[in-house]
Amino acid sequence: MIEVRPGGRRRIDRVLAPDYTEGVEQRPLVEVRELRDEAAQEETDLSYLRRLLHARIDIVRAEQERRSSGGSAVVDQLATILSTNAVGPATGLGRYQTHEPSRADAHQRHVEALVSDVDLSDVSKLSDDRLGEALETFISEEASVSVRRREVQVVVDKLNAEIASRYQRGSASVDELLAAERGHHRRKS
Numbered sequence: 001m002i003e004v005r006p007g008g009r010r011r012i013d014r015v016l017a018p019d020y021t022e023g024v025e026q027r028p029l030v031e032v033r034e035l036r037d038e039a040a041q042e043e044t045d046l047s048y049l050r051r052l053l054h055a056r057i058d059i060v061r062a063e064q065e066r067r068s069s070g071g072s073a074v075v076d077q078l079a080t081i082l083s084t085n086a087v088g089p090a091t092g093l094g095r096y097q098t099h100e101p102s103r104a105d106a107h108q109r110h111v112e113a114l115v116s117d118v119d120l121s122d123v124s125k126l127s128d129d130r131l132g133e134a135l136e137t138f139i140s141e142e143a144s145v146s147v148r149r150r151e152v153q154v155v156v157d158k159l160n161a162e163i164a165s166r167y168q169r170g171s172a173s174v175d176e177l178l179a180a181e182r183g184h185h186r187r188k189s
Contacts (some may be wrong), residue, residue, distance in 0.1 A: 001145045002046075011147065012046075015155055016041045024162050032166075036159035043156055053142040055082055057098040063123040074123055165189045 004016045014020060015038060024032055058081045062074045074081075123131065 001141065002148045004107070004148070009044050010153070011038060016040045016148070017150055021155060021162075022160050024159065029166060032162055033160055036156060036163065039152055039155045039159060043149060043152045046145055046152060050142060050145045050149060053138050053145060055137065056138045057142065059123060060131055061140065063126075063131060064135070065130075066124075067128070 002012065005013050006017070007013070008053070020039075021037065027035075059074060059078070062077050062081060065071060066074060126134070
């Protein structure tokens with residue numbers, strides 16, 4: 001379960017803090033973009049975690065299906081399962097993500113720790129009960145991640161709307177954006 005800690009130091013704590021977008025209309029455009037980029041990075045990380053969980057759910061379900069129908073071993077289906085979820089493009093609300101997951105290793109460890117005593121490397125050796133417990137745990141965690149992801153998307157959407165409204169009102173211009181980007185790239189060099 002992903003909990004948001006008021007006053008916490010993690011990115012999700014900041015992004016989902018009630019005051020994160022407070023007064024955004026009066027903040028400089030560069031600051032609004034920085035807030036948006038931070039929130040978008042959190043959305044990307046949550047999307048990645050969600051896809052990892054979907055892959056685990058699919059592995060467990062494939063094993064359950066194999067047991068009930070006598071189908072092929074999960075190992076024979078693994079490439080398809082993993083390519084559909086963990087390494088495929090993000091799915092869901094159809095949002096284009098420009099960021100790469102920033103905490104992929106931490107997310108992998110989190111998913112593995114969810115059912116630490118369930119070895120999913122050989123699901124065929126698990127009892128039906130242990131397999132069912134693993135599935136319930138992964139589904140519950142995926143639901144929690146999905147809720148937080150939607151909350152973060154609301155923040156990203158609010159910040160994007162503020163940026164768009166500035167362009168519509170003429171208080172921001174593409175020329176300013178390009179000049180700022182050129183300056184940013186010069187400072188990095």
